[in-house]
Amino acid sequence: MPTEPSLRERKKLATRAALSRAAWSLMVEQGLDAATPEAIAAEVDVSPRTFRNYFASREEAILYSLVQRGHDLLDALRARPVEEPPWDSLTHVLPAWTTEFVGQRDTIAVLLRVVEVNPSMLAQHVVTYELIDRQLADLIAQRTSTDARRDMTPRLLAAAAAAVLRASIEVWAEGSDDIALPVLVREGLQQVRAGLPAAAALQVSSGLLSSPEDT
Known part of the structure; x- marks a missing residue:
């Protein structure tokens, strides 16, 4: 205890x-x-x-609160039933948690603009996401009785969830529509679970992959 x-x-x-x-x-x-x-x-x-x-730097100070909110994500995932598949747990927790993680839309938009033009902020931003990613992988490994140092599964699940999180936040902060952030996160998680059918369709239409009719 x-x-x-x-x-x-x-x-x-x-x-x-x-x-x-x-x-x-x-x-x-x-x-x-x-x-x-x-x-x-x-x-x-x-x-x-x-x-x-x-x-150590102002960049670390600015992004420290995001790291702390990442701990709330881990606590929320720990509270999910142990027998629940990890992706189901992420689908239950991530959409609502993301709103608490990023705060207001206009302020996160400011952060993204700063990160885009300032190398030191970009570096610290990457470090912040990697820290959360690594902690998430360790938690998934614990809940699935695997070893994140030897088994790719917890790392891949954590990396996929982190990619959905980043993409959803960027689309939400930079977009002009009124789609709520939790909706974007939920849709992103569903697309990854389905094997990114939208991405596959884009590749087919671009000629990057052969469609079933071509085989």
Whole structure:
């Protein structure tokens, strides 16, 4: 049974979370250039040295909250019935969780624009998704009594779910229609489960694959 964190540990976690919120707000409201370690520290009324005790960079601070929300995904999956197939568990959990993960549409759109033009943010964004991906693979391995270091199945399932998540968020944030994010995630998971029939149809129409009539 996990032990409760001490008062000191809770204070450290609160400070880390406050620094991350400040970094995120500065980026969204004033742009990435405004989110310096000094400005982030000032928002929380701590010293720049304190900031550097918690984060190696502003990019890490900005995306820290996404990593923490990834832990909520793992907790939600652990709560699913043990005998439930992993993809069924993901289909039940991911659509609703994604909304909590990304927050508001306009702010995630800002993040994606920043990531697109800033190499350091892109690198940290990749690291964030890879961390969640790896943790998800380990959890799937635990629930299926496999070894993620030797068995491809948990890695493939986690990578496929992460790809659906990324694609859904990008379409939702950059699109002009009103399709809800959970709907996109659910549709993406269904397409992967069905073997990506839409992608296969596109390949046939482009001549990349032979249609059944051609064989």
